[in-house]
Amino acid sequence: MSRPEIRVSGLHKSFGDNHVLRGVDLEIGRGEVVCVIGPSGSGKSTLLRCVNLLEEPTRGRVFVGGVELTDPDVDIDAVRRRIGMVFQQFNLFPHLTVAENLTLPQRRVLKRGKAEAAKVAAENLERVGLAEKADAYPSSLSGGQQQRVAIARALAMDPEVMLFDEPTSALDPELVGDVLAVMRMLADEGMTMMVVTHEMGFAREVADRVVFMDGGVIVEDGSPEQVIGAPRHERTRHFLSRLLDPAAAEVGEKTSDRVGTSG
Amino acid sequence: MADTEKPPLRPEGLQPRKKGLTRRQKQRLSRGVQYAVFVAAVAAFAVAADWGRLRNQFAQADIAERMFPDVITLALKNTVLYTVTGFTVGLVLGMVIALMRLSSVGPYRWLAGIYIEIFRGLPALLIFIFIGVAVPLAFPGTEIVGGTYGQVALALGLVAAAYMAETIRAGIQAVPRGQMEAARSLGFSPARAMVSVIIPQAFRIILPPLTNELVLLFKDSSLVLFLGVTLEERELSKFGRDLASQTANSTPILVAGLCYLLITIPLGLVVRRMEAKAQEAVK
Ligand SMILES: Nc1ncnc2c1ncn2[C@@H]1O[C@H](COP(=O)(O)OP(=O)(O)OP(=O)(O)O)[C@@H](O)[C@H]1O
Ligand SMILES: [Mg+2]
Numbered sequence: 001m002s003r004p005e006i007r008v009s010g011l012h013k014s015f016g017d018n019h020v021l022r023g024v025d026l027e028i029g030r031g032e033v034v035c036v037i038g039p040s041g042s043g044k045s046t047l048l049r050c051v052n053l054l055e056e057p058t059r060g061r062v063f064v065g066g067v068e069l070t071d072p073d074v075d076i077d078a079v080r081r082r083i084g085m086v087f088q089q090f091n092l093f094p095h096l097t098v099a100e101n102l103t104l105p106q107r108r109v110l111k112r113g114k115a116e117a118a119k120v121a122a123e124n125l126e127r128v129g130l131a132e133k134a135d136a137y138p139s140s141l142s143g144g145q146q147q148r149v150a151i152a153r154a155l156a157m158d159p160e161v162m163l164f165d166e167p168t169s170a171l172d173p174e175l176v177g178d179v180l181a182v183m184r185m186l187a188d189e190g191m192t193m194m195v196v197t198h199e200m201g202f203a204r205e206v207a208d209r210v211v212f213m214d215g216g217v218i219v220e221d222g223s224p225e226q227v228i229g230a231p232r233h234e235r236t237r238h239f240l241s242r243l244l245d246p247a248a249a250e251v252g253e254k255t256s257d258r259v260g261t262s263g
Numbered sequence: 264m265a266d267t268e269k270p271p272l273r274p275e276g277l278q279p280r281k282k283g284l285t286r287r288q289k290q291r292l293s294r295g296v297q298y299a300v301f302v303a304a305v306a307a308f309a310v311a312a313d314w315g316r317l318r319n320q321f322a323q324a325d326i327a328e329r330m331f332p333d334v335i336t337l338a339l340k341n342t343v344l345y346t347v348t349g350f351t352v353g354l355v356l357g358m359v360i361a362l363m364r365l366s367s368v369g370p371y372r373w374l375a376g377i378y379i380e381i382f383r384g385l386p387a388l389l390i391f392i393f394i395g396v397a398v399p400l401a402f403p404g405t406e407i408v409g410g411t412y413g414q415v416a417l418a419l420g421l422v423a424a425a426y427m428a429e430t431i432r433a434g435i436q437a438v439p440r441g442q443m444e445a446a447r448s449l450g451f452s453p454a455r456a457m458v459s460v461i462i463p464q465a466f467r468i469i470l471p472p473l474t475n476e477l478v479l480l481f482k483d484s485s486l487v488l489f490l491g492v493t494l495e496e497r498e499l500s501k502f503g504r505d506l507a508s509q510t511a512n513s514t515p516i517l518v519a520g521l522c523y524l525l526i527t528i529p530l531g532l533v534v535r536r537m538e539a540k541a542q543e544a545v546k
Binding site for chain 1: 452464
């Protein structure tokens with residue numbers, strides 16, 4: 001690994017008294033795909049949102065592509081252009097058509113001309129297999145289609161890094177596959193990706209590394225075969241067993257499963 | 264209830280009543296009484312009213328005829344003009360105040376809050392008098408651009424801005440937080456995200472209450488009456504009143520009133536249509 005594309009060091013984040021991240025160190029190399037797993041409330045989303053500074057870290061430093069985001073003097077809008085983010089709830093702009101969702105950020109943020117923005121939008125809709133939906137409004141699309149549009153919207157900005165926060169958790173099971181296929185394509189193309197997910201199949205097959213978080217720290221970090229196949233820590237084992245067999249959990253047990261409020 | 268059945272074990276109060284009126288009978292009786300009162304009131308009015316006199320006072324065809332076309336080309340036109348300019352001033356000012364109210368800078372928030380409290384608490388009439396009388400007295404030599412038209416636009420705008428600011432603020436806050444986050448993650452600055460993403464959505468949410476505000480302003484524009492306007496600047500209320508005192512007859516008031524309804528009723532229907540649509544979209 002040469003210079004890491006994403007570097008997080010000594011990251012702490014508190015919401016009031018709630019100390020959510022308690023010292024996270026993480027490096028992700030260029031072209032690497034890292035899946036972040038862990039129980040609800042362990043701080044996965046918060047970590048991801050700290051990487052593009054949607055949340056302001058309480059302490060610690062974040063670098064993306066060699067630029068320090070936590071530097072108070074950095075032009076945060078300029079750095080964010082290089083970091084695409086995909087949300088659990090899609091967050092498409094409902095008042096715009098699919099094509100406009102892709103062209104508006106290009107034109108307003110990157111100052112691309114009308115023709116160029118339209119061309120890039122069309123290319124990216126093609127990539128996610130939704131070229132024919134260009135003139136539709138997001139509300140008329142299925143969840144899976146909306147999420148693919150959201151990915152295309154992020155890609156249209158030519159990001160160097162993509163962040164995914166549980167991109168398939170809000171989808172009906174039969175729609176998950178289409179979105180994962182697009183993400184797999186991106187991984188194959190060499191995109192640097194940080195993916196919070198509960199899709200163990202995806203993590204096992206696509207990820208270069210899997211990171212297990214619990215209680216605001218990284219408990220285990222290694223290859224998918226190691227972390228998922230042969231976890232070293234009891235907490236990882238417990239989490240994975242609950243994930244594979246949710247029915248085994250007992251009432252009142254401190255849950256380590258995927259169900260719960262997600263942020 | 265079948266009487267043959269063994270009564271279930273219930274406390275006394277919950278037993279079906281055997282005596283007196285049933286609920287349905289009571290409802291029927293109550294409705295019958297209401298209709299009877301209504302019919303009696305209409306009949307009493309029809310008998311007691313002096314129809315000839317009323318017709319003479321309110322529906323003299325020749326007086327009504329004399330009002331045209333001025334009531335439309337002058338009075339209604341001015342009413343619309345006052346309303347639209349006032350609404351525009353109110354919208355711009357209201358937007359500024361709403362954004363101040365949402366600002367992270369404390370003094371902006373307080374200032375906006377004070378403005379809203381003051382101008383929502385004062386009668387619109389007082390603000391008209393303030394603009395028409397107090398301002399020229401306090402700052403002699405200053406002139407509000409546009410003469411009466413400018414004064415009315417300002418007075419109506421000041422009143423409307425306080426209400427609209429609250430409406431716009433509510434609209435902005437009703438846009439899901441994820442929209443701002445998505446825009447920021449794409450590299451939008453906060454201001455640009457507000458303009459390109461949040462405000463367009465907020466306006467779709469608040470279109471019905473804003474249209475309602477337009478209806479209210481339409482009626483409030485009648486307060487121009489108190490500004491001392493020239494003949495050409497008269498709007499519906501002043502026009503109607505002047506003619507009513509000239510002719511010593513109330514027909515002009517009726518005609519002016521109908522002209523207001525000509526605008527307000529369709530606007531009201533539009534608002535209700537929009538609200539119904541919004542309701543459907545939520546489902
Ligand atoms: N904006 C916020 N304000 C206050 N508390 C927050 C905020 N965002 C997250 N938290 C808290 O931080 C903790 C970690 O939340 P986070 O969303 O990072 O967990 P997560 O690992 O992503 O969980 P999930 O799998 O449910 O999405 C939770 O206790 C949550 O209540
Ligand atoms: Mg989360």
